Amino acid sequence: MTVLAGNNSYRRLRDRGYPVESLVLTDAGPVFVEGPVEREELEKLSFSDGLDIFRPPKKQKEALKKLAGDEDGMIFIARKESMVVGYATFHNPDFPWWQKTGVKELIELGGLEIDPRWRNSGVASGLLQALFDNDEYPYWEYKIVMNVQTVHCWDLRRIGLSEWKYRELMRKLLEKYGFSVQPTDDPEIKDHWANMLMARVGKNVEKGSYARFLNSCFVKERRL
Numbered sequence: 143m144t145v146l147a148g149n150n151s152y153r154r155l156r157d158r159g160y161p162v163e164s165l166v167l168t169d170a171g172p173v174f175v176e177g178p179v180e181r182e183e184l185e186k187l188s189f190s191d192g193l194d195i196f197r198p199p200k201k202q203k204e205a206l207k208k209l210a211g212d213e214d215g216m217i218f219i220a221r222k223e224s225m226v227v228g229y230a231t232f233h234n235p236d237f238p239w240w241q242k243t244g245v246k247e248l249i250e251l252g253g254l255e256i257d258p259r260w261r262n263s264g265v266a267s268g269l270l271q272a273l274f275d276n277d278e279y280p281y282w283e284y285k286i287v288m289n290v291q292t293v294h295c296w297d298l299r300r301i302g303l304s305e306w307k308y309r310e311l312m313r314k315l316l317e318k319y320g321f322s323v324q325p326t327d328d329p330e331i332k333d334h335w336a337n338m339l340m341a342r343v344g345k346n347v348e349k350g351s352y353a354r355f356l357n358s359c360f361v362k363e364r365r366l
Contacts, residue, residue, distance in 0.1 A: 162218060162279050166268030173227065173265055175272040177218030181210040184217065189226045192257035195297050209233060214249075220256070220269050228256040228265045230273065235288060243358040247344070247351050251289040258300050266315060274319040274342065283344035286355050288324075289316065292337045305336040316340050326359040 164175045184207050189199045196202060209215035209231055220228035231253040235243075256266050274282055296308050303311065313323060320342040331337045339359065343352055 162272050162276065164268070164272040164276070166220065166264065166272065168260070168264040168268060170260055170263040170265075171222065173220045173222055173260075173268065175218065175220050175269050177230075178216040179210060179219055181207045184210055184219075187219070187221060187224050187226050190257040190259075192259055193226065193229070193255055195255050195295065196253065206231065218269065218273060220260075220265050227260045228254075228269055230254045230269055232287075236290075243354065245286060245351050245355050245358070247284060247347050248286045248288060248355060251287050254289075258297070261301070267318070270315070270319045280346075282342070283346045285342075285344050286347055286352065287321070287342040287344075288355075289321065289340045290331060290337070291340065292331070293334045309336045309338065313338065313340070316342075324356075324359055327361050328359065329361070 162175060162177050166173045166175050184203065189203045191199050193199050193202055197205065203226075206217050206229065210217045212233065214234040216232040218230045218232075219226050230251060232249055233252055235248060235250040236252060254266065254269075256269075273279065291309065291312050293305055296305070296312075298305065298308055301308065321340040322342075324339045324341050326332070326339045328339065331339050341355070343355075
């Protein structure tokens with residue numbers, strides 16, 4: 143899998159930073175990675191019928207369009223021509239407590255979904271590499287990106303892995319791009335032994351913000 147950076151004409155400043163536009167040469171052919179994608183751009187694209195982990199593809203497209211129109215929403219996609227075969231979503235944290243941390247740099251990687259027919263071809267890695275291992279897109283180096291991995295969001299049936307093996311698959315994938323497992327006693331995460339909290343701390347994040355994030359991972363600290 144190879145990621146080729148976008149041309150100079152695409153390196154323009156948007157509200158949330160420089161856009162990502164990369165060609166990913168996967169085992170299944172070239173895929174274009176881009177974002178943040180605007181609502182109007184999503185409307186023009188079709189969604190693969192395999193993107194149905196969270197809801198049916200048509201409803202998922204509508205949900206992503208809505209998120210793209212939100213002030214805090216960002217959508218990055220992987221597409222084969224005009225067909226979306228994968229995406230990553232970012233927004234303010236969903237979980238109740240994380241919305242109250244006061245850590246301004248905190249953002250959540252909420253969803254990462256790849257069409258089953260494109261899995262194991264390098265699409266997920268290409269998408270994450272274009273975002274987090276890209277000197278032309280420094281936005282994330284000023285952010286703490288949290289990601290909550292929960293069993294009920296995993297496609298265990300189609301991928302054919304046990305809970306433990308799927309957990310390890312996701313852990314290793316995200317660790318490759320700077321994430322690490324974070325200790326927490328958050329009851330919604332601790333509800334199942336395989337759930338986990340992961341985070342990526344940008345190199346330009348203030349130490350005080352990182353310390354507040356670490357403290358907020360524990361219920362006792364939240365009450366102080």
